[in-house]
Amino acid sequence: MAAIAGKGGKVMVGSDTVAFVENWTMGISNEALATHGLGATARTFIGLSLPEGTGTVQWRALDNSDTASAAIRAAALANATPITLKLYESATKYWDASEGAIITSLGQEVPVEGLVTGSFGFTLSGTIAYT
Amino acid sequence: MSTSAIGTVLDAIRAALILRAGLSGVNVFSGVVSLEEAGLECLAYDGGLLAEDSSSMGGNKLEVWDIDGEIRVFKPWAGDTELTIKAARDRALAIFAELETHLNDTYAGNMPDVEVIRGEIAGAYNPEGRICNLTFTMKIQALKNP
Numbered sequence: 001m002a003a004i005a006g007k008g009g010k011v012m013v014g015s016d017t018v019a020f021v022e023n024w025t026m027g028i029s030n031e032a033l034a035t036h037g038l039g040a041t042a043r044t045f046i047g048l049s050l051p052e053g054t055g056t057v058q059w060r061a062l063d064n065s066d067t068a069s070a071a072i073r074a075a076a077l078a079n080a081t082p083i084t085l086k087l088y089e090s091a092t093k094y095w096d097a098s099e100g101a102i103i104t105s106l107g108q109e110v111p112v113e114g115l116v117t118g119s120f121g122f123t124l125s126g127t128i129a130y131t
Numbered sequence: 132m133s134t135s136a137i138g139t140v141l142d143a144i145r146a147a148l149i150l151r152a153g154l155s156g157v158n159v160f161s162g163v164v165s166l167e168e169a170g171l172e173c174l175a176y177d178g179g180l181l182a183e184d185s186s187s188m189g190g191n192k193l194e195v196w197d198i199d200g201e202i203r204v205f206k207p208w209a210g211d212t213e214l215t216i217k218a219a220r221d222r223a224l225a226i227f228a229e230l231e232t233h234l235n236d237t238y239a240g241n242m243p244d245v246e247v248i249r250g251e252i253a254g255a256y257n258p259e260g261r262i263c264n265l266t267f268t269m270k271i272q273a274l275k276n277p
Binding site: 006007008009010011017019020021022059060061115 | 185186187188189190191193242272274
């Protein structure tokens with residue numbers, strides 16, 4: 001396993017790269033169902049095998065005019081159709097899901113001293129894959 | 132990596148300042164000058180310090196320059212000590228206001244971002260009058276692409 005620097009990452013919506021991404025995060029959770037019964041001496045579980053992936057993307061110098069941010073904004077406001085989202089940790093390795101991602105939150109910060117920043121939250125839909 | 136914006140920004144600021152009516156008679160330079168070059172009224176930049184860090188994925192950089200500058204005003208003896216001191220200081224502050232007005236009106240959103248972040252005023256004695264030195268620091272922020 002090689003150590004990699006985050007600056008080589010990126011976020012893509014469809015075929016468009018989200019400009020000036022500062023960071024992205026993603027977590028996958030799964031549910032464990034208890035299988036132990038009366039008289040058990042230890043807890044035992046099985047996985048539900050329906051993993052859920054959620055995360056956030058934060059970017060700088062947002063001007064809301066490029067294609068990717070427009071698609072994110074539209075999805076956030078309509079929240080109906082998932083967008084095709086790929087989360088690159090390097091130039092070639094990425095996470096995505098078979099049915100895209102639902103935009104669950106959209107934020108923007110405009111500080112008087114500093115750069116305008118934006119962020120969105122997402123929930124992956126469908127089978128999650130690492131490619 | 133794209134060229135730093137600092138050269139272009141300093142050129143643009145000087146080009147705009149020399150056209151301002153309020154700075155008529157003020158010698159404006161983007162670098163260090165001698166007292167002879169400065170003349171009676173001068174606004175000049177001395178040098179600067181760069182801080183740079185990774186701005187976003189893909190190798191983009193945020194550069195932050197702290198550029199030091201000086202406004203120097205010489206006022207000949209006006210027949211009264213306080214009047215001469217005040218005349219030099221007031222003119223230096225008026226030149227400073229012209230600079231800040233230009234920056235505020237021009238760099239109003241899109242990068243690069245330029246603003247004055249520090250100032251210091253000092254007086255000096257001269258047998259023929261009084262000098263006011265107003266030193267300041269401008270912060271210039273810009274994004275650089277790979």
